[in-house]
Amino acid sequence: MDGTLVAELSASLSPDRVHNDHLEQVLYGRDASLMRGDAGVVCFPLTTAEVQACVRAALRHDRAIVPRGSGTGLAGGAVPLEQPLLIVTTKMTGIEVDLDNRVVWVQPGVINLDLTRHLKPLGFHFAPDPSSQQSCSLGGNVANNSGGPHCLAYGVTSAHVVAIEVVLPNGELAVLGGLGADPAGVDLRGAFVGSEGCMGIATRIAVRLTPNPPAVATLLADFVEPAQAAAAVSAIIAAGVVPAAIEMMDQRITQAVEAFVGAGYPTDAGAIVLVEVDGLPGGVAFETEKVREVCMAQGARSVRVAADEAERMLLWKGRKTAFGAVARVKPNYYLHDTVVPRTKLLDVLRQVYAIADRHDLIVMNVFHAGDGNLHPLLVFDAREPGILDRVHAAGEEIVRASLEAGGVLSGEHGIGLEKQPFMALQFTQPDLDAQARLRDAFDPDGRCNPAKVLPAGSRCGDLAHLDAHHRERLLADGVWV
Amino acid sequence: MSAGPGPLAPLPDRVVRDPVLLAFADEVGGVDAGPVAVEGGRTQWELGGRSEPGTRLVRAPAGVVAFEPAEMTIQVRAGTTLDELDAALEPAGQRVALQGLPRAATVGGVLCVGLSGPTRLGHGHIRETLLQTRYVSSEGLLVTAGGPTVKNVTGFDLCRVLVGSYGTLGLLAEVTLRTRPRPQATAWLAGPADPADLFDRLYRPMSLLWDGETVWLHLEGYPEDVAVQTAIALEAGLQPMAGPPPLPTGRHSVEPGVLRRFRPDRAQRSGFVAEFGVGVVHGEWPGPTQGTPDASVVTLNRRLKQLFDPTGRLNPGRDPLAPSNGKADHR
Ligand SMILES: Cc1cc2nc3c(=O)[nH]c(=O)nc-3n(C[C@H](O)[C@H](O)[C@H](O)COP(=O)(O)OP(=O)(O)OC[C@H]3O[C@@H](n4cnc5c(N)ncnc54)[C@H](O)[C@@H]3O)c2cc1C
Numbered sequence: 125m126d127g128t129l130v131a132e133l134s135a136s137l138s139p140d141r142v143h144n145d146h147l148e149q150v151l152y153g154r155d156a157s158l159m160r161g162d163a164g165v166v167c168f169p170l171t172t173a174e175v176q177a178c179v180r181a182a183l184r185h186d187r188a189i190v191p192r193g194s195g196t197g198l199a200g201g202a203v204p205l206e207q208p209l210l211i212v213t214t215k216m217t218g219i220e221v222d223l224d225n226r227v228v229w230v231q232p233g234v235i236n237l238d239l240t241r242h243l244k245p246l247g248f249h250f251a252p253d254p255s256s257q258q259s260c261s262l263g264g265n266v267a268n269n270s271g272g273p274h275c276l277a278y279g280v281t282s283a284h285v286v287a288i289e290v291v292l293p294n295g296e297l298a299v300l301g302g303l304g305a306d307p308a309g310v311d312l313r314g315a316f317v318g319s320e321g322c323m324g325i326a327t328r329i330a331v332r333l334t335p336n337p338p339a340v341a342t343l344l345a346d347f348v349e350p351a352q353a354a355a356a357v358s359a360i361i362a363a364g365v366v367p368a369a370i371e372m373m374d375q376r377i378t379q380a381v382e383a384f385v386g387a388g389y390p391t392d393a394g395a396i397v398l399v400e401v402d403g404l405p406g407g408v409a410f411e412t413e414k415v416r417e418v419c420m421a422q423g424a425r426s427v428r429v430a431a432d433e434a435e436r437m438l439l440w441k442g443r444k445t446a447f448g449a450v451a452r453v454k455p456n457y458y459l460h461d462t463v464v465p466r467t468k469l470l471d472v473l474r475q476v477y478a479i480a481d482r483h484d485l486i487v488m489n490v491f492h493a494g495d496g497n498l499h500p501l502l503v504f505d506a507r508e509p510g511i512l513d514r515v516h517a518a519g520e521e522i523v524r525a526s527l528e529a530g531g532v533l534s535g536e537h538g539i540g541l542e543k544q545p546f547m548a549l550q551f552t553q554p555d556l557d558a559q560a561r562l563r564d565a566f567d568p569d570g571r572c573n574p575a576k577v578l579p580a581g582s583r584c585g586d587l588a589h590l591d592a593h594h595r596e597r598l599l600a601d602g603v604w605v
Numbered sequence: 606m607s608a609g610p611g612p613l614a615p616l617p618d619r620v621v622r623d624p625v626l627l628a629f630a631d632e633v634g635g636v637d638a639g640p641v642a643v644e645g646g647r648t649q650w651e652l653g654g655r656s657e658p659g660t661r662l663v664r665a666p667a668g669v670v671a672f673e674p675a676e677m678t679i680q681v682r683a684g685t686t687l688d689e690l691d692a693a694l695e696p697a698g699q700r701v702a703l704q705g706l707p708r709a710a711t712v713g714g715v716l717c718v719g720l721s722g723p724t725r726l727g728h729g730h731i732r733e734t735l736l737q738t739r740y741v742s743s744e745g746l747l748v749t750a751g752g753p754t755v756k757n758v759t760g761f762d763l764c765r766v767l768v769g770s771y772g773t774l775g776l777l778a779e780v781t782l783r784t785r786p787r788p789q790a791t792a793w794l795a796g797p798a799d800p801a802d803l804f805d806r807l808y809r810p811m812s813l814l815w816d817g818e819t820v821w822l823h824l825e826g827y828p829e830d831v832a833v834q835t836a837i838a839l840e841a842g843l844q845p846m847a848g849p850p851p852l853p854t855g856r857h858s859v860e861p862g863v864l865r866r867f868r869p870d871r872a873q874r875s876g877f878v879a880e881f882g883v884g885v886v887h888g889e890w891p892g893p894t895q896g897t898p899d900a901s902v903v904t905l906n907r908r909l910k911q912l913f914d915p916t917g918r919l920n921p922g923r924d925p926l927a928p929s930n931g932k933a934d935h936r
């Protein structure tokens with residue numbers, strides 16, 4: 125059935141880079157979420173021209189396309205529905221540094237950490253550092269507008285992407301943004317970042333080179349009560365300090381991590397807070413002292429500053445391997461990702477514990493506290509009958525609690541399939557319709573990663589002919605009918 | 606009409622019931638209410654083309670709605686002037702990265718024009734400050750784009766295309782902006798120096814201006830760090846200065862690398878002031894400039910306009926693709 129499609133793709137790429145065997149389809153039927161899909165043909169282009177050839181072949185055969193990087197996404201963004209053509213970028217790994225413009229052009233399959241390693245000898249790095257940085261791709265980072273601990277001061281992926289070469293869903297090529305100061309037109313680059321594979325395929329990405337800071341200090345503050353830790357986070361920000369990173373871990377995750385890697389975390393602490401300040405030495409010294417003071421004033425038992433690079437790396441290793449450590453507690457986890465106003469952190473955290481208790485689930489919290497980005501981790505054993513229902517029910521309550529506190533559905537993992545049903549909680553129908561129009565500008569026929577992000581029915585064709593009566597109703601209720 | 610996205614309805618607080626915003630939406634009106642544009646401080650009124658005669662002008666509401674210093678965000682009406690914004694933030698030791706602008710300019714106008722100011726090297730692009738906006742669509746509906754928190758990737762990012770849209774996709778009524786702490790120390794220095802050499806020796810300066818001969822350096826931060834960076838600049842031949850040079854009229858965009866390589870001859874110097882490391886050039890630029898956008902980028906811009914404003918009633922005459930080269934006046 126896929127015979128001619130495979131033959132055409134094999135001719136354009138090469139037969140060994142076009143797969144449609146069952147094993148491969150199962151492998152590429154899922155990402156790091158709990159969702160599963162159904163892959164059609166899976167291809168591995170090397171160049172922009174090959175990506176274009178894939179997109180055009182799909183067009184000719186009326187097949188949807190789904191871009192995929194490393195498959196570490198947690199919202200099902202790369203999960204294929206209804207056997208689309210899967211375009212996997214893992215073999216597109218070129219890196220070209222342009223020091224004059226202080227950017228580096230990468231192909232989308234470059235691994236986040238490989239890029240930073242490549243730049244290190246030049247004195248630069250790529251600032252967004254997702255905890256998955258050892259395996260996630262730059263294309264995935266762009267598509268999800270990914271964050272990481274160090275995005276608190278440096279900004280998430282969008283702030284670091286200058287230009288993107290994109291193969292549009294119709295097979296044409298466009299460069300969005302540019303290296304020049306003021307590219308013409310509206311900021312299409314910004315619209316593409318975070319578009320979760322729904323607006324085309326990024327084939328080359330120019331990201332800013334961030335100079336490595338001359339000085340860095342990493343602090344570990346240890347609290348008896350999670351409430352004190354949360355209060356300390358808010359107090360640091362309120363004191364006018366914007367550290368490079370503020371991460372918080374509760375007791376359960378701290379214990380799991382400590383058993384896993386021996387990072388030197390206090391296992392009797394109710395919560396720990398990891399703070400990093402960087403920049404020129406004067407500011408680093410000042411902010412280190414300030415953070416210490418604030419934490420002590422909020423009741424910290426101790427505040428330890430990493431004495432050397434080895435200790436610093438160990439403190440971070442603990443944080444960055446937290447998800448691996450969880451496997452020692454239970455075989456499965458469901459990681460949530462919501463953002464709440466920083467001043468509501470404590471309030472929502474309390475609700476998260478209560479929700480997990482009500483559903484008789486274990487919850488662990490390790491998260492980007494500095495920007496209010498919660499990551500409640502529900503750990504479970506999927507073999508236990510009925511447990512998935514409880515996990516999903518608890519998840520929905522966590523999402524609602526975050527929104528009711530004035531927060532948003534996702535801080536970095538995106539909407540994909542996972543959060544799609546909740547979009548209508550955060551947005552009114554005119555809001556969703558406007559987002560659907562933005563997507564339509566790039567993909568009028570809905571060929572690229574269809575049925576993701578926006579719930580079905582978001583685009584209301586009749587809005588253009590809205591009469592006064594319906595306008596009043598929409599303004600009053602935010603929904604049709 | 607479609608059934609709507611599933612059984613869930615928006616949480617009560619996500620439907621805008623603020624009478625000020627509803628009144629603004631009514632003033633803008635629906636598709637039958639004809640061409641309309643927002644008049645801000647008129648400080649960049651000519652940019653992006655001439656407003657079509659017969660366009661009804663409205664004013665966006667003004668004033669601070671909410672400021673919670675510990676959140677480091679501020680919610681203001683789009684018609685608030687930069688002066689008012691700054692006055693609200695100053696007592697808390699904060700500011701928004703929109704420095705060096707005409708004080709009468711409105712927040713909405715600045716964002717809709719979307720041109721960053723001379724501190725972009727240090728602060729990043731002004732688009733980074735916009736977290737959420739409530740705007741009135743061409744149908745006269747209030748739409749919320751983005752979210753109020755400092756981090757958010759929920760859905761497609763409408764805020765990005767509204768910045769720099771000249772109000773041709775929607776009329777901004779209210780915005781939530783990211784704030785930053787004010788620096789403890791600042792310094793300006795100037796003198797003849799090689800800007801590339803200086804740039805490479807400094808750590809994240811706020812601004813580095815160059816007229817082909819003289820370099821102006823703006824530093825901000827903790828006093829000790831500013832002192833250390835100042836010492837580097839003094840060694841390079843710069844002297845303390847009261848502030849930046851007057852920026853000549855005209856604005857060009859180049860790749861920052863072009864400024865590194867360009868060696869102006871005597872006659873070419875002093876007609877321009879370039880933002881080193883950024884690529885904005887004020888005045889008469891004698892060097893190579895940016896090419897025209899791809900045909901596919903033009904098509905995407907046109908399609909976006911068609912989808913957001915099918916009847917063409919929002920700020921007719923203005924076009925974000927119109928070349929701003931040489932046209933933009935600095936105050
Ligand atoms: C243990 C763990 C920790 C994590 N920690 C973080 C974290 O700290 N911060 C964070 O932000 N995320 C985190 N994530 C989530 C995930 O790693 C990121 O979203 C990452 O950016 C996804 O990259 P990927 O290459 O795996 O993309 P994939 O999962 O392959 O794809 C993700 C989305 O991007 C699209 N896509 C991929 N490549 C392209 C392309 N070239 N063009 C267009 N669209 C494309 C896909 O269609 C899909 O919608 C974590 C995940 C795990 C498993």
Ligand SMILES: Cc1cc2nc3c(=O)[nH]c(=O)nc-3n(C[C@H](O)[C@H](O)[C@H](O)COP(=O)(O)OP(=O)(O)OC[C@H]3O[C@@H](n4cnc5c(N)ncnc54)[C@H](O)[C@@H]3O)c2cc1C
Binds near residue numbers: 684704706775
């Ligand atoms: C730090 C900084 C430095 C700058 N430096 C320069 C410079 O060197 N050179 C330069 O050319 N520009 C510069 N700008 C940009 C410029 O100064 C501002 O964009 C300008 O002041 C616009 O504000 P205004 O209220 O006067 O808008 P107006 O001049 O009144 O309007 C400008 C346009 O925006 C539309 N508009 C205004 N408000 C809204 C709204 N609420 N909703 C929809 N549309 C709206 C108007 O209809 C009009 O088309 C700078 C901006 C910043 C932030």
